[in-house]
Amino acid sequence: MNDIGRMTLHWSPRSPYVRKVMIAAHELGLQDRIDLVRTVVGGTTPHPELMRQNPLGKIPTLVLADGTIIYDSPVVCEALNRMAGGSLFPADWAARLGALRWQALGSGMLDISLLRLAERNKPEPQRSAPHEALWVGKIGCCLDALEGEAGALAGTAFNIGHVAIGVALGYLDFRFAADAWRERRPKLAAWHATFNARPAVAANMPQEG
């Protein structure tokens, strides 16, 4: 690990995708190798400086010690895992496929939640009730599927899928607490409590600001 040097992460305490990366870095013992740069994105204001490094203008964007720039959160997490020789991305193909599917499910839930948040922030007359209903229905469907997989989540070695799903559920708590997703999903709620108890997770709770 000695040749990793110092890395720079475009960071925000509000971004759930950044939170994925921060939790992965802590799980892998790399958090002290990363300098955080508070980077404000979103809305309609472009960020030319960030876009020179990542033309998508999105965070997380990680700059390695040698200047190599990597994004998005799945790629950054896999790169960190490889640097640390970790097991967040299992070597065994079947285990890896399961971890990647859970990661996709968690990331997809975040994608929907961010669309929903943007819609909620629009003036009332511009909001689309059919979209809100579609997104609420999809998130409900994901939660019900995860309630059915809670035993597998609890019984599988901790991997990037757990990080993504735990962060997606945490984002519902952060932005959509009124949804009360734990109602009717006791097994998933119990698994999420074990997730929140991990030091890497507790050290990286979402925050305004």
Ligand SMILES: N[C@@H](CCC(=O)N[C@@H](CS)C(=O)NCC(=O)O)C(=O)O
């Ligand atoms: N698929 C990307 C999504 C990253 C993303 O959308 N980040 C948001 C912040 S939470 C962002 O940068 N939004 C700015 C924009 O879309 O212009 C990932 O997993 O890293």
